[in-house]
Amino acid sequence: xxxxxxxxxxxxxxxxxxxxxxxxxxxxxxxxxxxxxxxxxxxxxxxxxxxxxxxxxxxxxxxxxxxxxxxxxxxxxxxxxxxxxxxxxxxxxxxxxxxxxxxxxxxxxxxxxxxxxxxxxxxxxxxxxxxxxxxxxxxxxxxxxxxxxxxxxxxxxxxxxxxxxxxxxxxxxxxxxxxxxxxxxxxxxxxxxxxxxxxxxxxxxxxxxxxxxxxxxxxxxxxxxxxxxxxxxxxxxxxxxxxxxxxxxxxxxxxxxxxxxxxxxxxxxxxxxxxxxxxxxxxxxxxxxxxxxxxxxxxxxxxxx
Amino acid sequence: xxxxxxxxxxxxxxxxxxxxxxxxxxxxxxxxxxxxxxxxxxxxxxxxxxxxxxxxxxxxxxxxxxxxxxxxxxxxxxxxxxxxxxxxxxxxxxxxxxxxxxxxxxxxxxxxxxxxxxxxxxxxxxxxxxxxxxxxxxxxxxxxxxxxxxxxxxxxxxxxxxxxxxxxxxxxxxxxxxxxxxxxxxxxxxxxxxxxxxxxxxxxxxxxxxxxxxxxxxxxxxxxxxxxxxxxxxxx
Ligand SMILES: Nc1ncnc2c1ncn2[C@@H]1O[C@H](COP(=O)(O)OP(=O)(O)OP(=O)(O)O)[C@@H](O)[C@H]1O
Ligand SMILES: [Mg+2]
Numbered sequence: 001x002x003x004x005x006x007x008x009x010x011x012x013x014x015x016x017x018x019x020x021x022x023x024x025x026x027x028x029x030x031x032x033x034x035x036x037x038x039x040x041x042x043x044x045x046x047x048x049x050x051x052x053x054x055x056x057x058x059x060x061x062x063x064x065x066x067x068x069x070x071x072x073x074x075x076x077x078x079x080x081x082x083x084x085x086x087x088x089x090x091x092x093x094x095x096x097x098x099x100x101x102x103x104x105x106x107x108x109x110x111x112x113x114x115x116x117x118x119x120x121x122x123x124x125x126x127x128x129x130x131x132x133x134x135x136x137x138x139x140x141x142x143x144x145x146x147x148x149x150x151x152x153x154x155x156x157x158x159x160x161x162x163x164x165x166x167x168x169x170x171x172x173x174x175x176x177x178x179x180x181x182x183x184x185x186x187x188x189x190x191x192x193x194x195x196x197x198x199x200x201x202x203x204x205x206x207x208x209x210x211x212x213x214x215x216x217x218x219x220x221x222x223x224x225x226x227x228x229x230x231x232x233x234x235x236x237x238x239x240x241x242x243x244x245x246x247x248x249x250x251x252x253x254x255x256x257x258x259x260x261x262x263x264x265x266x267x268x269x270x271x272x273x274x275x276x277x278x279x280x281x282x283x284x285x286x287x288x289x290x291x292x293x294x295x296x297x298x299x300x301x302x303x304x305x
Numbered sequence: 306x307x308x309x310x311x312x313x314x315x316x317x318x319x320x321x322x323x324x325x326x327x328x329x330x331x332x333x334x335x336x337x338x339x340x341x342x343x344x345x346x347x348x349x350x351x352x353x354x355x356x357x358x359x360x361x362x363x364x365x366x367x368x369x370x371x372x373x374x375x376x377x378x379x380x381x382x383x384x385x386x387x388x389x390x391x392x393x394x395x396x397x398x399x400x401x402x403x404x405x406x407x408x409x410x411x412x413x414x415x416x417x418x419x420x421x422x423x424x425x426x427x428x429x430x431x432x433x434x435x436x437x438x439x440x441x442x443x444x445x446x447x448x449x450x451x452x453x454x455x456x457x458x459x460x461x462x463x464x465x466x467x468x469x470x471x472x473x474x475x476x477x478x479x480x481x482x483x484x485x486x487x488x489x490x491x492x493x494x495x496x497x498x499x500x501x502x503x504x505x506x507x508x509x510x511x512x513x514x515x516x517x518x519x520x521x522x523x524x525x526x527x528x529x530x531x532x533x534x535x536x537x538x539x540x541x
Contacts, residue, residue, distance in 0.1 A: 176411060179400075179404060179407065179408065179411075180408075180411075182397070182399065182400060183397050183400065183408055186397045186398065186399055186400070187395055187397060189359060189379075189395075190391065190395040190397070191408075192357075192359070192379040192380045193357050193379060193380075193382070193383065193389050193391065194383055194408050194409060194411070194453075194457075195380050195381075195382075195383030195384055195411065195412055195457070196380055196411075197378075197380045198380070
C-alpha cells in the first residue's frame with residue numbers, strides 16, 4: 001500500500017520538479033552572469049500562463065483541433081512573447097543600473113514584479129482563469145486498488161521539459177554563444193577585451209530564461225487548468241529554492257535542484273502533510289541558505305575570483 | 306591625425322574622480338618591442354586598460370593605424386588587431402584550455418591554423434588541452450593567456466607583467482618566447498616590473514611615474530641611466 005503511495009508521489013514529484021527546474025534555470029543563468037536575483041522572473045512565468053491561454057483560445061477558435069499542433073504553436077508564440085518581455089525588462093529595468101550599487105537592481109526587480117502583476121490584473125481581471133483539459137488519458141500500473149498512475153499530460157510535461165533542458169544545455173555547452181555566455185559569467189571584463197559584446201550576451205540570457213519560463217507556464221496551465229495573477233510568487237520562491245539547492249549559477253544544479261525539490265515536496269505532502277508542503281519547501285530554502293549557500297553543485301566562492 | 310602605427314597623445318583617464326593617467330603620450334612603430342616600466346601603482350595596468358576603454362580616456366587620442374579609437378566600445382578593440390595578455394592572466398578557470406584558446410580566436414578565420422602553431426609553441430598546453438584551465442600551474446596559465454591573445458592573430462600584442470609570480474627559469478623561457486614571437490614580426494608593447502629583462506629585450510622604453518611618462522629612450526640607454534638603475538634595477 002505505502003509502496004504505491006510512495007511511487008505515486010515520486011512520479012508526481014518528478015513532474016513537478018521538472019517544472020521547477022524550467023523556471024530555476026532562468027534564476028540561475030541571470031545570477032551566474034550578473035550576480036543578481038531577477039525577482040521579476042516568476043512574473044514572466046505568470047504572464048506566460050495568460051499568454052498561453054489566450055493563444056490556445058485563439059487557435060481553437062480558428063478551428064485547430066490536434067492537441068500536438070495546439071501545444072507546439074502555443075509554445076512557439078508564448079515563448080517568443082515572454083522572450084520579448086524578458087528583453088524589454090532587462091533593457092529598461094536592469095541595464096541602466098549596471099554600475100549602480102547591488103541593491104538598486106534588486107529594488108528595480110521588485111518594482112517590475114509589481115508592475116507586471118498589476119498589468120495582468122488590469123488587462124485580464126483579478127479572477128481565477130482556466131482552460132479545459134484537452135489531453136485526456138492515464139496509464140495505470142498495478143490493480144484497481146493499488147496502482148500508480150501517470151497521466152498523458154504528465155508524460156507530455158516530462159518530454160517537453162526534458163527536450164527544453166537538453167536543448168538549453170547543448171546551447172550553453174557547445175555553441176559559440178554558450179561559450180561567450182560562460183566566459184562572460186567568469187570574467188565579464190576579459191570577455192569584452194576578447195571582443196564579446198557582453199551586453200548582447202546578457203540580453204540573450206534574459207531572452208532564453210524567459211522563454212524557458214514560458215514553457216513552464218504552458219505546462220502548468222495544461223496540468224492544473226487554473227491560475228490567477230498571483231501564481232508567480234509561490235512558484236518563484238520554489239524555483240529559486242531549486243536554484244539555490246542545486247547551487248545558484250549552475251545550470252545542471254538548477255535542473256537537479258528542481259527534481260530534488262519536487263520529489264521531496266511531493267513525498268512530504270503524501271507521507272506527512274500536504275497543507276504544509278510550501279512551508280516544507282521554504283524551510284528547505286532557509287536551511288540551505290544558512291548551512292550550504294553554495295548548494296549541491298555550486299562552486300565555493302573562492303573560485304569566482 | 307597621426308601616421309604612426311600606434312600612439313597615445315596626451316591621454317588622461319580616471320577612476321571616478323580619481324585621475325590616474327596624466328597626459329600620457331607614447332608611440333609604437335610596427336615591428337618594434339616597446340616596454341613600459343614603473344613602480345607599483347604608477348598606472349601601468351590602467352594605461353593598458355585605457356587602451357581598451359575601461360577606464361575610458363577622458364582626454365587625448367589613441368591612434369591605431371591612423372584612426373582615433375579612444376571612443377570605441379571595449380569589445381570593438383580586439384577586432385582591430387590589438388590583443389591583451391592582462392595582469393593576473395585572467396584566463397577562464399572553469400573552461401578547458403581548448404575553450405580558452407577558442408575564445409581568443411573566435412573572430413579569426415585563421416583560428417585552426419594558428420591553434421596548431423600555438424600548441425607547437427607551448428607543448429604543455431597541448432598536453433593539457435582538455436583540462437580545465439583553473440587547474441593549470443601559474444606558468445602554464447601565463448602561456449595560455451599568451452596563446453589566447455595570439456589566437457586572434459593580432460598586429461599589436463600588449464602584455465601586462467607576464468613574468469609576475471613566475472620562477473626565474475620560467476621567466477627566462479617566457480622572455481625567449483616573447484623574443485621568438487617578435488622575430489616572427491609581431492609588434493609588442495610590454496609592461497614589466499622585471500626591468501632588467503624587459504629593457505634588454507626592448508628596442509625602446511618608457512618610464513611611467515605617478516601616471517606620467519618621466520623618461521624614454523632606447524632599451525640600452527635606459528639600462529645605463531643612473532636614475533633607472535637606482536629606482537628599477539636595484540643599485541648595483
Ligand atoms: N579599478 C580601480 N578603481 C579605482 N582605482 C584603481 C583601480 N585600478 C587601479 N586603481 C588605482 O590606480 C592607480 C594605478 O593602478 P595600476 O593598477 O594601474 O598600477 P600599476 O602600475 O599597474 O601597478 P602594479 O605594478 O602594482 O600592477 C593605483 O593608485 C590604484 O590604486
Ligand atoms: Mg599593474
